[in-house]
Amino acid sequence: MTGNPNAPLRVALVGYGLAGSVFHAPLIATTEGLVLDTVVTSNEERRAQALAEFPDVRIAVSSDELWPRADELDLVVIASPNKTHVALATAALRAGLPVVVDKPIAGTAAEARELAALADERGLLLSVFQNRRWDNDFRTLARLIADGELGDVQRFESRFERWRPQTKGGWRESGDPLEIGGLLYDLGSHVVDQALTLFGPAVQVYAECDVRRPGASADDDTFMAITHASGVRSHLHVSATTAQLGPRFRVLGSAAGYVKYGLDPQEAALREGLRPAAGEPWGEEPQELWGRLGSGESPLTGGGAPVRSLPGDYPAYYAAVAAALRGTGENPVTALQAAATLDVLEGARRSAREGTSVTLLPHPTEENSA
Known part of the structure; x- marks a missing residue:
């Protein structure tokens, strides 16, 4: 995270389909203290759509382009297909980046708990986008x-x-x-x-x-x-x-x-x-x-x-994430809560x-x- 406490937190969004373009990108971009820095999508049409909606955003074709830039980012949001959630969240946490994952966080409760343990080990935020609580x-x-x-x-x-x-x-x-x-x-x-x-x-x-x-x-x-x-x-x-x-x-x-x-x-x-x-x-x-x-x-x-x-009040979710990243609030939806849902x-x-x-x-x- 940047040393300037007043600087906006820079967010990379992985995936620009329904979840990324309709929910995450608009909510990130309109949350005080957050800025949509990078959108990752390999789809040419979606890259054009992202640039049309957010002209200043950076575009990456693969999430692998993010990890060497980890020190330039403050949060990775994963809105890609479900089967990619665990691998991408793991890569982001190992790169030292806090993570938001769209639901379901994983295919199994065991995988969700493994991600929670990795986030705890690294001292990083891991939150799950359960927007229907709002x-x-x-x-x-x-x-x-x-x-x-x-x-x-x-x-x-x-x-x-x-x-x-x-x-x-x-x-x-x-x-x-x-x-x-x-x-x-x-x-x-x-x-x-x-x-x-x-x-x-x-x-x-x-x-x-x-x-x-x-x-x-x-x-x-x-x-x-x-x-x-x-x-x-x-x-x-x-x-x-x-x-x-x-x-x-x-x-x-x-x-x-x-x-x-x-x-x-x-x-x-x-x-x-x-x-x-x-x-x-x-x-x-x-x-x-x-x-x-x-x-x-x-x-x-x-x-x-x-x-x-x-x-x-969907905006309340990302406002809470921003507060948690700055140390002034709690994680709005924990990975262990998501694991309990996966148990069911x-x-x-x-x-x-x-x-x-x-x-x-x-x-x-x-x-x-x-």
């Missing part, structure tokens, strides 16, 4: 739980459903285990991380992973039932084949329930080219999309009262394969919730 609905639900509005939560239903009856192809839909594709590890990383963050460690998981679409080779319709050590049960759905979408959240407690439809608006805004700016509204949604809190009747027939959604995903994959519930071994020294 969704508007998740932030609102976390506040309701903290305020005791639901009483004791008994059941957490979370759905990340889409209607995409035709496959797109590419590594995300590949059935090759080396690609770490399919919805279990893609959207499943989000919904499991949210469940663990809210309700603590999982002790058992049951899963159903199906391949529904013609020509598909990776799971595209998956369900997980998690039992938490706290006694809460989480029912999690991720699907590309849902013709009628269910509520994003349905959370039932001893005093009340909370039901919320619709997705956080930040991804759509970023895809449209909108950018967060200081002092400007960001992550807001209209009142008709607010969730409802109440008991005894369906929200669709007027039950419950509307609860204003807290604004979504590995258990879910085994459960679906064997048709039985899987008991998860505890890791008592690890932090499984935020």
Whole structure:
């Protein structure tokens, strides 16, 4: 890190596909104290896109070009295909560079823990981009739980459903285990991380992973039932084949329930080219999309009262990373938290394969919730 504490932290971004161009680059570039220094992509079209959007950025064709320049950089962000995450994170840490890795950090919990150990050994930040902790609905639900509005939560239903009856192809839909594709590890990383963050460690998981679409080779319709050590049960759905979408959240407690439809608006805004700016509204949604809190009747027939959604706040993730790098804040998402999520995903994959519930071994020294 530069000796000038007021100098911006220089970030290299590896990968400029969906994750890199839509999420990471805009958030890095708009975070105070960070500057997007280098984009690494071997794709000529994406190199041109990066230069068009960030004219001052350096372009590298390979991540190998970064390591000799390690003393010119303060952070490496890995937004490349899943199968490259471990090798690239390892190379960056060995070069002495802090790292942010897009989810999932690795294909296995063991690999995630090995990366965490390497980062600790080198005294370097290793963080995982679990941006859905900063969704508007998740932030609102976390506040309701903290305020005791639901009483004791008994059941957490979370759905990340889409209607995409035709496959797109590419590594995300590949059935090759080396690609770490399919919805279990893609959207499943989000919904499991949210469940663990809210309700603590999982002790058992049951899963159903199906391949529904013609020509598909990776799971595209998956369900997980998690039992938490706290006694809460989480029912999690991720699907590309849902013709009628269910509520994003349905959370039932001893005093009340909370039901919320619709997705956080930040991804759509970023895809449209909108950018967060200081002092400007960001992550807001209209009142008709607010969730409802109440008991005894369906929200669709007027039950419950509307609860204003807290604004979504993806910018908070990189602001927290910058603070952690400067020693003024904590790592917003640790590799050990990501490993706990992978424990559940590995258990879910085994459960679906064997048709039985899987008991998860505890890791008592690890932090499984935020």
